[in-house]
Amino acid sequence: MNNNLYKNAKAWPFIEANKIKKYISKSIEKKNVIFETGYGPSGDPHIGTFAEVLRTNMVRNCFKKISKISTSLITFSDDLDALRKVPEDYPYQDKLSKYIDYPLSSVPDFTGKFKSYADRNNNLLKQFLNRFCFDYTFISSTDSYMAGKFDAQLLKILTNYEEIMGIILPTLRKERRASYSPFLPISQKTGKVLQVPIKVIDKNNGVIAYRDENSKFQETLVTGGKCKLQWKVDWAMRWSSLDIDYEMNGKDLIPSFELSSQIAKYINNKIPVNMSYELFLDEKGEKISKSKGNGLSIDEWLKYGTVDSLSLFMYNNPKRAKRLYFDCIPNSMDEYKKNLEKAKVSNPQSALENPVWHIHNEMIPEFSYPIEFTSLLNLVTALNTSNIKTIKDFVKIYLKNPLKEEQDSELNKIILLSLEYYKKFILPHLKKRKPSDVEKKAIIKLINKIKNFDDACSAEEYQKIIYNVGKEIAPENLRKWFITLYQILFGSDSGPRLGSFFKVYGKNNVLKLLKETIN
């Protein structure tokens, strides 16, 4: 219906979707548009992989709006690739290190839960993707090679062997040129992926010959899973085999994409529409990588922030290098809430520019959490408690409108997140100071007065007690007295209104809290 709206939309996923539409208009019979994201299961799924799937999915959703052609999303796992390095955080270091150079899919999973090491990592990725309810088709490289699904392309590469070598060799150093081959035979003896020079090629029979680990002359078919392709050739082969129309990649792969595009001309000249995105940086501005273990993982983000806040972060400015660190989470949480509220009142055209439109594929939820995450963090810091009920009671006092039922569970969710964030990033920096002798006496007085009240003491009465004690020790500057209490009780210069806090916190807890400060 709103075709013009979609055409004029300036949000990046729409720009990409329009690129695809233009691209497929050149081919006569396009029945299904295929999006690909690649994954190397050499360790835990990386947040970058995840970002790629999320963003690709956003483009796909926009494409669905501007075209009637059906779509699919392939998540391709390169699990026939060899294990090169044992990830530092993997629990079975010694066991895994014996499988260097073996295909990831033939390395056992030492946790005993999965068929193979690759299977374990593939499943971790799927778990994350399912959490976001993506609609995708998972394809295993190993399965495809073994089933002969790539055979036609493999033979084509063999036919054009010289041309393809001619593209790659100039990009390599001299030493590497001597050993390079686009085909990596799987050793018939050990099962390792071999990086050996090809001595003889027989195009008619689809056979190559090489010397194996023991310098023994071996012949093998290039088809049927007997050989794997070097990755840049592999990439180009996939575009053709799987008929890929769209694929993103990080900027580190820009030269590789260009090279694979050159190679693709000798397969079926299938080169997808491509977008390169900037890499995520750690707090020092360096590339986040699996091997370094710097920056943030998906799990770490989700420990302190919602799935939606993570999606928002991924949506924003994919072509700009961004620091991905813990301190991004509260901002992203608040920005999400802001955008959600903006979406409710925006016109149809500007709605398409709103990140939440893309995050939720147009099905924007009506409710979000009722309080900004940063405000909640202030509150949790001020209260200095892990008691969810106490926090919730205070939120209710703060909110002008009564809490809607739908918001209640959202609130519970973010209270838990804020508590995690508080414990990890705020609490360690708070420094409660010890009271001076004069202050100690005042606090003892406060304790005694509170003790003499019954349980039903109101917030105003608590407040009155605090004031009366304050007047005695600092009649000229009551503000100072309150600051003093905040510093001693919470390690901060400001905090909640103490009368209300004491009331909600409960008499016994208050007395306990006060007594702790004078010991």
Place this chain on the structure above:
RNA sequence: GAGCCCGUAGCUCAGCGGUAGAGCAUUCGCCUUUUAAGCGAGGGGCCCUGGGUUCGAAUCCCAGCGGGCUCACCA
């Protein structure tokens, strides 16, 4: 060497053709309380430089100067 990104308030950044913005920091004012979980008000800018396009440029284009990252072994 090649490619990509970034130069906007003291700091971190948003804005990306139509009056220069936010958070933090800073200055001042405000508690026997209409929620101090702070609140209110202010100061602070040749939007890196120079050209171009335009009625109009922080925004688009070109050139330059800074800063950063990535790739040139593997993926």
